[in-house]
Amino acid sequence: MNLSNQQVTLNHGVGAGLKFHGDGSNPDFARGTYELPLQNALASCLNRDHIFYDIGANIGFFTIIAAKLVGPSGQVYAFEPVPNNADIIRRNVELNSFSNVTVFPQAVSxxxxxxxxxxxxxxGGATLATAGTPPDLRGEMTVDLVCIDDLVSQKTLKPPTVVKIDVEGAEINVLRGMIQTIKEYQPILIYEVDDGNQESFKLKNQTIEIFIDSLGYKIMxxxxxYPNIPWYVGHAIAFSKLN
Known part of the structure; x- marks a missing residue:
């Protein structure tokens, strides 16, 4: 039986006890073992009442983990432009009766x-055309783009405590669009960089590190x-030196 495409109760990881509906793409979702280092990072820095931005939320695995960690008085904003993925996020939120999650079906830039x-x-492989082309391309669509600085200044979003960014190559665009938010509120930043080419991976990483460092952050x-796959993937967490 393909558990990754069934409703399950997570038995492992930070999300243990949560109900989750996968899409068949990765059995680690159903096991609760998906990207454990990132799960542990969230558990170490998210507390009750915190505000979490899940930018590039895929099917909501980290969305519901964050909703559990921040509690009813906290807030999670999940950004996911792929319509089917956004629908699955909503389903996973409903499965767990969370009232502290808002889903935005737009791409952040x-x-x-x-x-x-x-x-x-x-x-989880969709990306903006300006950031590259997925190796398993299956089509394209026009989507609305939103900018975090605009949403925060308009008070559509509460200021963030922790921001997770996983947008398949468009991370630097997201960061540039939230520079005022970062300067004013110094949220913890957690991000992924990935590429099939080692030199391209290093360049992406360096570009982001230079940008974040210029804002007074320490990167760890x-x-x-994914230590054993033929693809370069790295995660990092960054803290403001002012905190």
């Missing part, structure tokens, strides 16, 4: 507008979540 989203066969790499 450095400015508000529209853009082309390149879709992938893997649910997390343990590898």
């Amino acid at each position: 450095e400015s508000t507008g529209t853009g082309e989203l390149l879709l992938a066969h893997h649910s 790499p997390l343990e590898p979540a």
Whole structure:
């Protein structure tokens, strides 16, 4: 039986006890063992009443973990532009009766507008056309783009405590679009960088590190979540030196 495409109760990880409906893309979701270093990072820095931004939320695995950690008085904002993924997030939120999650079906970038989203066969592989092309490209669609600085200044979003960014190459665009929010509120930043080419991976990482460092942050790499796959993936957590 393909548990990754069934409703299950997570038995492992920070989300143990939560109900989860997968999409068949990764059995680690159903096991609760998906990206354990990132789960542990969230558990170490998210507390009751905190505000969490899940930018590139995929099917909501980290969304519901964060909702559990911040509690009813906290808030989770999940951004996911792939329609099927956003629907699954809503389903997972409903399965756990969370009332502290808001789902935004837009892509986050450095400015508000529209853009082309390149879709992938893997649910978490979609990316904006300006950031690259998925290796398993299956189509494209036009999506609305939102900018975090605009949403915060308009008071659509409460200021963040912790921000997770996993947007398949468009991380630097997200960061540029929230520079004022970062400067004013100094949230903890957790992000992923990935690429099939080692030199491209290093360049992406360096670009983000230079940007975050310029804002007065200290960056710490997390343990590898995928040490044995033929793809370069890294996660890091960054803390403001002012805190």
